[in-house]
Amino acid sequence: MSRTVKIVEDILSANDDLAFQNRSKLQNSHTLGINVMASPGSGKTSVILQTIKALQAEYQIGVVEGDTAAVTIDADKIISAGMPAVQINTGGSCHLDAVMLSKALPELPLENIDLLIVENVGNLICPAAFTLGTHFNIVIASVPEGDDKPYKYPNIYRGIDALILNKIDLLPYIDFDIAYFKRGVQILNPDVRFFDLSCKTGEGIDAWANFLRDRIEGFRS
Amino acid sequence: MSRTVKIVEDILSANDDLAFQNRSKLQNSHTLGINVMASPGSGKTSVILQTIKALQAEYQIGVVEGDTAAVTIDADKIISAGMPAVQINTGGSCHLDAVMLSKALPELPLENIDLLIVENVGNLICPAAFTLGTHFNIVIASVPEGDDKPYKYPNIYRGIDALILNKIDLLPYIDFDIAYFKRGVQILNPDVRFFDLSCKTGEGIDAWANFLRDRIEGFRS
Numbered sequence: 001m002s003r004t005v006k007i008v009e010d011i012l013s014a015n016d017d018l019a020f021q022n023r024s025k026l027q028n029s030h031t032l033g034i035n036v037m038a039s040p041g042s043g044k045t046s047v048i049l050q051t052i053k054a055l056q057a058e059y060q061i062g063v064v065e066g067d068t069a070a071v072t073i074d075a076d077k078i079i080s081a082g083m084p085a086v087q088i089n090t091g092g093s094c095h096l097d098a099v100m101l102s103k104a105l106p107e108l109p110l111e112n113i114d115l116l117i118v119e120n121v122g123n124l125i126c127p128a129a130f131t132l133g134t135h136f137n138i139v140i141a142s143v144p145e146g147d148d149k150p151y152k153y154p155n156i157y158r159g160i161d162a163l164i165l166n167k168i169d170l171l172p173y174i175d176f177d178i179a180y181f182k183r184g185v186q187i188l189n190p191d192v193r194f195f196d197l198s199c200k201t202g203e204g205i206d207a208w209a210n211f212l213r214d215r216i217e218g219f220r221s
Numbered sequence: 222m223s224r225t226v227k228i229v230e231d232i233l234s235a236n237d238d239l240a241f242q243n244r245s246k247l248q249n250s251h252t253l254g255i256n257v258m259a260s261p262g263s264g265k266t267s268v269i270l271q272t273i274k275a276l277q278a279e280y281q282i283g284v285v286e287g288d289t290a291a292v293t294i295d296a297d298k299i300i301s302a303g304m305p306a307v308q309i310n311t312g313g314s315c316h317l318d319a320v321m322l323s324k325a326l327p328e329l330p331l332e333n334i335d336l337l338i339v340e341n342v343g344n345l346i347c348p349a350a351f352t353l354g355t356h357f358n359i360v361i362a363s364v365p366e367g368d369d370k371p372y373k374y375p376n377i378y379r380g381i382d383a384l385i386l387n388k389i390d391l392l393p394y395i396d397f398d399i400a401y402f403k404r405g406v407q408i409l410n411p412d413v414r415f416f417d418l419s420c421k422t423g424e425g426i427d428a429w430a431n432f433l434r435d436r437i438e439g440f441r442s
Binding site for chain 1: 262294
C-alpha cells in the first residue's frame with residue numbers, strides 16, 4: 001500500500017516539474033494559458049466558441065482539447081471557428097496532466113497565440129489533482145447539473161479564479177437556487193469571480209470576455 | 222512505468238476478488254444488486270427516489286450512496302423516503318470499488334433487502350473500470366448533458382444492461398437528437414435497454430419500474 005502511495009507522489013511531483021516547464025514555454029511566447037474544467041456536458045466547448053467570437057478581433061486564441069476518446073467533435077468545432085486547435089486523446093484517462101500538455105504545446109504556433117484555452121476532460125474530480133502549467137484555472141458549471149455540486153465535489157472549486165455558471169436560459173424550467181450554489185463555492189474559495197451566462201442567448205458573454213481581456217492585458221504589461 | 226502498470230493490474234485483480242465476495246453475499250441474502258453510474262447532476266438520486274416510490278409497496282430497497290465528500294445530502298433523502306441507506310465517502314476518490322462496497326454491505330440489513338441500489342460517484346470515466354459485485358450496471362444520462370456523450374465517453378456504456386435518459390421534460394428547450402444519442406450507445410452496446418423518463422413529470426417511471434420488477438422476480442425464481 002505504501003509503495004502505491006510513493007508512486008503516486010512521484011507521479012505528482014514529476015507532473016509539477018513538467019507543469020513548470022509548460023509555464024516557462026507559455027511565458028516565453030507571451031501566451032496566457034487557462035485550464036477549463038467541468039462536468040461532461042456543461043458546455044465547455046460552447047463557452048470556448050463564444051469566447052473566440054467575442055475576442056477574435058483583438059487576439060489570436062489557441063485551443064487544446066482534452067478527450068478520453070479518439071473523437072474530434074470538439075476540436076473540429078474550434079478549427080471551423082478559424083482558430084488553431086490540438087486534440088489530446090488521453091486514451092481513457094480521466095484528466096489531462098502536464099506531460100500531455102507538454103506534448104501538445106509544440107503542435108501549436110505559440111508565438112502567435114495570445115490566449116491558450118485548455119479544455120480538460122469532462123470530470124469534476126480528477127482534473128483538480130493535476131496542475132498543467134497554465135496561468136489560471138476556471139470551472140464551468142451549468143444550471144441543469146444542480147445547485148448542490150460545490151457541496152458534493154468540493155476539490156475542483158478550490159484553486160480556481162473564475163466560475164462560469166452556464167445555461168442560465170434554463171433557469172425558468174429547473175429548480176436551481178443560485179444563492180445556495182454560490183455560497184457553496186464561496187465557502188471553498190472566497191475570492192472566486194462569478195460569471196452567469198448563456199451560450200444560447202449570449203447573455204453574460206460580454207462580462208466574461210471583459211474579464212479575460214483584462215487578464216490578457218495585465219499579463220502583457 | 223512497467224512497475225506502475227503492474228501495480229494497477231494487482232489493484233484491479235484484488236478488486237475483482239472482492240467483487241466476487243460481494244456478489245456471494247448478495248446471492249446469499251437473495252438481494253439483487255445494481256450499480257448506477259452517471260455524470261454529476263444527471264439525477265441519479267432523483268431516479269432512485271422515484272424507483273423507491275414505484276416499488277416500495279412490493280419490495281424492500283436498500284441504497285449505498287457513493288460520494289467524494291463527507292456530505293450526506295443524498296443519503297439523507299433516501300432515509301427520509303423510509304429506506305435503509307449507507308454512505309461511502311471515497312475520500313476524494315473518483316469512483317467506488319469493491320473494497321468500499323464490501324465495507325458498506327455489513328452496515329445494511331441485507332437479509333431484508335430485495336433490491337440494493339448502489340449510487341456510484343458522479344463520473345463518466347473512472348467507475349467503468351471497477352466491478353463492484355452487483356448483478357448489473359446501468360447508466361443514467363440526461364438531456365442537458367448533450368447527445369454526443371456516448372461518442373466522447375464510450376467506456377461507461379459498454380458493460381451496461383440499461384440506459385436511462387433522464388430529464389426528457391427539458392427536450393423542448395434543448396437541442397438534443399435522441400436518435401443520434403441512442404445510435405452512439407448502440408454502436409458500443411447493441412443489447413442495451415433504453416428508458417426515457419422524467420423525474421419531474423413522472424413520465425417513463427412505470428416502464429423502468431416494470432423492467433426492475435421483472436429482474437427482481439427473475440432473480441428470485
